[in-house]
Amino acid sequence: MNLEKGKEVAIFAGGCFWCTEAVFLQLEGVISIMPGYIGGKNPNPTYEEVCSGYSGHAEAVEIIFDSTKISYQELIEVFFATHDPTTINRQGNDVGSQYRSEVFYTNENQKKIVQGYINFLNTENTFGKKVITKISEASTFYVAEDYHKNYYNQNKNKSYCEYVITPKVEKVKKEFKDKLKN
Template sequence: MDLKNGKEIAIFAGGCFWCTEAVFLELEGVDSVKPGYIGGKTEFPTYDEICSGYSGHAEAIQIVFDPVKITYGELLEIFFATHDPTTINRQGADVGTQYRSEIFATSSKQKELAQAYIDLLNSEKTYGKKVVTKVSDAPVFYVAEEYHQNYYNQNKEKSYCSYVITPKIDKVRTAFKDKLKK
């Protein structure tokens, strides 16, 4: 989706949204990252409804980015490098449909790029297993409750953050150092 100021929106579901939000907040050209819920049947879902698995929604992030500073293709590369796209409804210890790997395209161009990237990963056998990430058209995105916003940066001392999220951020800082905010 193109915004009036030349910015675009990308929406990724790659497990826990605290993890994905923290990773993408590090990147130059990313203006904002909002954790939320997408792809289910419940209108205006709550975190408890998502955790039950019955809403059908995935935990996801909505990224507003400047395609002049960081391309959608670069965002895809970082998305795939920071979660396991070969497991269905699971990321590490987080299990359930709410933790699925899915890309919610906001344009036909994004949908084509995402599918082509998945096809490339599979043809090159990048993960040794098939990438199961689904590519869908983006339905309504529901922003998560306020206490989920910028969760990692406000809770670094919590064990989940230090054991699960910090290693992902360290990976991004090492592998994508040329893409980091100054």
């Protein structure tokens, strides 16, 4: 992927990609977000294949961001603040390897940043448990089906959105208000 100067890619898996997308869409400097699948064995997986848990893919988001407006470090801080990085293959009621906590780095600097931040979180005992988020080199990212894109904003009144995603969005608005889009 060829990006303009100052533009970077971040790829995060932190449970349901509808949640992760909704959180990062609010941030200044985030140019675009694409929900999709990464880290599995089959090419071009479908949502159904990923949900089965057998494909090995994680639900993830690919974020294109302007590093002159928001840093990778800031994205990492939001990522860890908006999901539970201490549980294996689970986020709330979403259970399975497709809901794992994993950061897919696109360069060595990103790898160092996330490793350093996880070390900091564990040293500070931020969560009262060890952070188990996996750090992996980015592999092929497969874009999810169209109906997953901007899901939260198009379905705010659905119960999953109201009870699971809205609290995460509200948390970002409260804790990261200096990083929000106008």
